[in-house]
Amino acid sequence: MSEMAIPFSPLTRGANTNATPLPPLLEVDRKPLTKKDVAADHPTWCPGCGDFSVLALYFKLIEKRKLHHEKITTVAGIGCSSRFPYFVQAHGAHFIHGRALPFASGVALSRPDLHVCVFGGDGDAFSIGGNHFSHTARKNVKLSYVVMDNQVYGLTKNQTSPTSPVGYKSKTDIWGSNDRPINPIKQAISAGATFVARTSATNPNHVLAMMDQAMDHDGFSFIQCLSECVEFHPGAFDAATPRKGGVFAEISKEHDVTDEYAAYRLADEPWPGQFGVFYKTQRPTKNANEAKIISDYRAKTAGQADWQILQKSFDRLK
Amino acid sequence: MSAVASAGTASQPAVHQISEAVIRIAGNSQDGIQAIGGFLARLAGRSEQEVMTFMTIPSTISGGPSIFQVRIGSGEVLSAGDDADMLLAFYDHSYLAHLGSLKPGGIVLYDSDHLKPENIPAENLTKYRHVGVPISSLTVEAIGGTGRDKGKNVFALGLIAKMFDLNVPKLHRLLTERFAGKDPKIAETALNAFNFGYNHQLATATELFQFTVGQNVGKSQVVMNGNEAIAWGLIAAGVRFGAGYPITPWSDIMELLRRELPKYGGQFQQCEDEIASVSMAIGASWGGGVAVTGSSGPGISLKTEAIGWASMAEMPLIVVNIQRGGPSTGMPTSIEQSDLNISCFGGHGDSPRVVIAPSTVEDCFYSAIEAVNIARKYSTPVMLVSDQGIATRIEAFPEPDLKSLVQDISPDLSPVTEHKPYDLSAPDGVTRHLAPGTRIGNGKYPVVTGLEHDELGHPTGSPKLHVAMVAKRRNKLKKLATELPTPKVYGPSEGQVLLVSWGSTQGPTQEAVKLARANGQAISAVHIKYLNPLPNGLENVFAGFQHVFVVELNDEGLYGIGQLGALLRGRYADPRIRGITKTDGLTWKVKEILDRVSQLTR
Ligand SMILES: Cc1ncc(C[n+]2csc(CCOP(=O)(O)OP(=O)(O)O)c2C)c(N)n1
Ligand code: SF4
Numbered sequence: 001m002s003e004m005a006i007p008f009s010p011l012t013r014g015a016n017t018n019a020t021p022l023p024p025l026l027e028v029d030r031k032p033l034t035k036k037d038v039a040a041d042h043p044t045w046c047p048g049c050g051d052f053s054v055l056a057l058y059f060k061l062i063e064k065r066k067l068h069h070e071k072i073t074t075v076a077g078i079g080c081s082s083r084f085p086y087f088v089q090a091h092g093a094h095f096i097h098g099r100a101l102p103f104a105s106g107v108a109l110s111r112p113d114l115h116v117c118v119f120g121g122d123g124d125a126f127s128i129g130g131n132h133f134s135h136t137a138r139k140n141v142k143l144s145y146v147v148m149d150n151q152v153y154g155l156t157k158n159q160t161s162p163t164s165p166v167g168y169k170s171k172t173d174i175w176g177s178n179d180r181p182i183n184p185i186k187q188a189i190s191a192g193a194t195f196v197a198r199t200s201a202t203n204p205n206h207v208l209a210m211m212d213q214a215m216d217h218d219g220f221s222f223i224q225c226l227s228e229c230v231e232f233h234p235g236a237f238d239a240a241t242p243r244k245g246g247v248f249a250e251i252s253k254e255h256d257v258t259d260e261y262a263a264y265r266l267a268d269e270p271w272p273g274q275f276g277v278f279y280k281t282q283r284p285t286k287n288a289n290e291a292k293i294i295s296d297y298r299a300k301t302a303g304q305a306d307w308q309i310l311q312k313s314f315d316r317l318k
Numbered sequence: 319m320s321a322v323a324s325a326g327t328a329s330q331p332a333v334h335q336i337s338e339a340v341i342r343i344a345g346n347s348q349d350g351i352q353a354i355g356g357f358l359a360r361l362a363g364r365s366e367q368e369v370m371t372f373m374t375i376p377s378t379i380s381g382g383p384s385i386f387q388v389r390i391g392s393g394e395v396l397s398a399g400d401d402a403d404m405l406l407a408f409y410d411h412s413y414l415a416h417l418g419s420l421k422p423g424g425i426v427l428y429d430s431d432h433l434k435p436e437n438i439p440a441e442n443l444t445k446y447r448h449v450g451v452p453i454s455s456l457t458v459e460a461i462g463g464t465g466r467d468k469g470k471n472v473f474a475l476g477l478i479a480k481m482f483d484l485n486v487p488k489l490h491r492l493l494t495e496r497f498a499g500k501d502p503k504i505a506e507t508a509l510n511a512f513n514f515g516y517n518h519q520l521a522t523a524t525e526l527f528q529f530t531v532g533q534n535v536g537k538s539q540v541v542m543n544g545n546e547a548i549a550w551g552l553i554a555a556g557v558r559f560g561a562g563y564p565i566t567p568w569s570d571i572m573e574l575l576r577r578e579l580p581k582y583g584g585q586f587q588q589c590e591d592e593i594a595s596v597s598m599a600i601g602a603s604w605g606g607g608v609a610v611t612g613s614s615g616p617g618i619s620l621k622t623e624a625i626g627w628a629s630m631a632e633m634p635l636i637v638v639n640i641q642r643g644g645p646s647t648g649m650p651t652s653i654e655q656s657d658l659n660i661s662c663f664g665g666h667g668d669s670p671r672v673v674i675a676p677s678t679v680e681d682c683f684y685s686a687i688e689a690v691n692i693a694r695k696y697s698t699p700v701m702l703v704s705d706q707g708i709a710t711r712i713e714a715f716p717e718p719d720l721k722s723l724v725q726d727i728s729p730d731l732s733p734v735t736e737h738k739p740y741d742l743s744a745p746d747g748v749t750r751h752l753a754p755g756t757r758i759g760n761g762k763y764p765v766v767t768g769l770e771h772d773e774l775g776h777p778t779g780s781p782k783l784h785v786a787m788v789a790k791r792r793n794k795l796k797k798l799a800t801e802l803p804t805p806k807v808y809g810p811s812e813g814q815v816l817l818v819s820w821g822s823t824q825g826p827t828q829e830a831v832k833l834a835r836a837n838g839q840a841i842s843a844v845h846i847k848y849l850n851p852l853p854n855g856l857e858n859v860f861a862g863f864q865h866v867f868v869v870e871l872n873d874e875g876l877y878g879i880g881q882l883g884a885l886l887r888g889r890y891a892d893p894r895i896r897g898i899t900k901t902d903g904l905t906w907k908v909k910e911i912l913d914r915v916s917q918l919t920r
């Protein structure tokens with residue numbers, strides 16, 4: 001068999017994508033988006049769930065940064081929190097449990113024109129996706145990751161999560177959890193994340209500020225956002241909620257965000273700890289490293305069509 | 319080796335004209351026997367001859383016994399050959415293990431520094447022609463160093479070149495090219511070793527051989543192995559992103575793509591595991607390309623959940639599956655076709671995908687392009703299923719017309735008025751995605767998802783929609799089936815036995831047909847390349863025969879039939895369909911196939 005068996009004609013923007021071309025609008029003619037423009041399906045979350053606030057603040061962030069629809073890319077895995085992309089009127093992807101980060105990395109690396117925002121839960125991030133969390137951080141892939149940490153498996157209805165505190169009574173630990181919870185901030189720093197912050201859904205301004213800084217960051221930006229599951233783990237974050245008699249302690253301006261050890265010590269403070277940017281540093285991103293390899297090669301292949309580059313390789317196979 | 323003798327004198331060895339020869343080189347993997355095989359294959363390619371190779375690789379890192387078999391011919395070469403015409407044995411163990419694969423009367427060229435002539439049993443001397451050459455010590459004499467050093471493979475290549483009257487200037491050029499860019503002394507040493515071997519007086523050899531002129535005269539050929547052909551095919555098809563995790567025998571595809579893609583503005587990522595790599599590739603496909611991931615054996619198992627997502631979300635994706643012996647870590651360096659089931663059905667739920675299995679190295683190249691085109695056109699994951707045998711074997715094939723083949727599939731991001739990623743009114747259920755970054759005029763944006771969804775990709779619990787979407791995903795592959803050509807019968811379309819092959823069993827199966835027909839048996843063959851969906855019209859092909867035997871390299875299973883056999887039985891419910899299977903980790907021999915046919919038809 002020396003040829004292709006199926007005749008194939010090049011694909012055009014076809015009728016089957018309903019893709020009638022639209023004349024491009026000048027950027028200046030386009031109005032900034034309002035909350036109404038970016039809200040899609042009504043969220044399926046339980047009334048009072050902390051995730052509502054995170055979604056509202058994502059809308060605010062879009063408004064504040066004057067993003068247009070097509071520049072918003074929202075990706076998630078599986079969980080209550082991970083249903084996020086359905087609620088945003090923009091290109092979105094709802095992938096499989098725990099693998100949102102590698103999926104998002106594929107988008108981020110192949111499409112440097114997009115800034116991908118990934119949302120998910122603590123189980124998705126640190127349990128089934130734990131390995132991906134470490135490696136995406138280590139590689140410093142340029143994207144933002146907001147983990148809506150409710151210290152429980154919400155969607156599957158109350159099992160112990162990797163951030164559930166010792167003693168937490170779930171359906172899988174009826175006597176109270178006995179495994180030491182992971183510390184997401186320490187995990188992120190030690191894995192090599194270059195932007196590490198902590199916030200709580202109960203403090204809207206703070207969430208918005210953290211997301212805004214994360215999106216500005218050139219690298220892997222990680223935010224642990226406490227987000228209460230009112231259904232299964234109510235009151236989990238009262239100690240950090242002034243309205244409930246707790247204290248929302250912001251990291252002092254004196255903290256040197258480039259000092260990894262100071263960040264580590266800060267992250268080790270007893271519950272409920274502090275909030276703000278723990279660690280921030282600049283390291284070449286995976287995107288930049290790959291772009292460098294590509295541009296070095298492209299300098300050598302400049303002016304050649306793809307088939308000519310391939311022909312050179314084939315000439316050596318004769 | 320079909321030979322026509324020409325006159326020879328007592329002092330001058332006779333020269334025989336031959337149309338083909340099978341040469342088996344046996345030694346340890348560190349002796350560079352793969353390199354000799356590679357030189358011979360590339361020489362054949364440059365000499366307009368057909369060539370096919372077969373090799374075994376030891377599963378230990380430190381090396382160990384290994385063989386490389388080359389079959390060179392002026393006519394059609396369909397397999398690497400059952401038995402060898404010549405055995406080059408570097409050690410006692412190579413001699414003992416491989417003498418059985420030599421035809422009676424065949425030639426053994428052996429290193430008499432290792433295998434002492436006095437240790438050769440007398441009955442062997444009458445059955446085979448023995449030519450002892452102190453290869454190790456002569457190599458030391460030629461280029462210095464010690465007998466353990468590199469060089470004796472090239473010396474032996476010189477001996478073979480002499481024996482088969484190979485084109486010396488072409489071999490010189492191949493050797494020089496091989497070491498180009500390194501210390502010029504290395505190339506010089508190699509040429510010395512080669513010439514020393516070539517000029518060695520083969521005292522006990524009473525005859526020399528000469529290949530008749532090949533039928534491919536004037537055609538430019540390229541020489542590569544199956545894995546390289548897949549990688550180059552993907553590049554030609556416009557694939558610019560890939561992700562993977564190392565595992566033999568898939569790794570060299572990822573290594574080649576990692577090295578080459580940047581030249582085209584693309585990239586290949588090594589990930590933390592197979593799940594990450596399939597996920598990353600799917601992300602890049604959503605980004606607007608057709609991305610590739612791949613693996614072997616256990617790595618494919620790990621990817622199945624994400625492949626199911628690609629099926630559900632209707633995302634184009636290429637999954638290269640270089641099968642090896644399984645299950646689990648299995649027999650990682652042996653040949654098996656036991657991953658057809660996981661390729662077609664691996665995954666929970668009804669998750670249709672396309673499965674294509676190339677049968678030759680050349681077919682690997684074109685199948686890769688075809689896989690990409692199908693993935694794009696039908697917005698579906700495509701499994702490209704090869705095996706350890708094709709992956710490592712070297713073949714020469716006519717140089718492809720790259721100018722007309724190489725395609726640009728980069729995404730079109732120009733704005734559109736509206737878009738439904740899962741439009742149920744689309745003809746035959748075929749829809750395609752818009753890449754993120756595309757502006758949609760009506761402000762309704764799609765979500766790609768693994769949850770059952772409506773036309774915009776939003777979740778639904780509606781049984782009606784689920785039924786409609788399941789049908790959509792099924793129907794588009796049924797449409798593809800109508801585009802697939804019905805396979806042509808090799809041999810007459812009526813007879814007693816039809817052999818069905820897939821993947822690498824095509825060559826030995828067709829050769830079996832040739833041999834059987836020459837002996838008056840009414841045997842034909844059909845090869846199935848598109849395994850999911852199957853092409854239409856096979857029932858008409860089967861109708862011309864009393865027996866339909868599916869030849870494959872996997873177990874007969876609980877119900878006495880192999881994996882493709884079971885698939886065909888399931889589809890056609892035809893009791894004439896039976897299986898010819900085996901699991902010894904080696905390619906089919908023509909004789910084995912014909913023996914099994916006669917057992918089954920007895
Ligand atoms: C492979 C796989 N295993 C298990 C599940 C079931 N599952 C869905 S969501 C989830 C945990 C969700 O917890 P978390 O990530 O914390 O999100 P939350 O619902 O709390 O927001 C599990 C176990 C699944 N969907 N896929
Ligand atoms: S179960 Fe918990 S996490 Fe899920 S929506 Fe309800 S409150 Fe939120």
Ligand SMILES: [Mg+2]
Pocket residue numbers: 079121122123148149150151152153154161
């Ligand atoms: Mg949770």
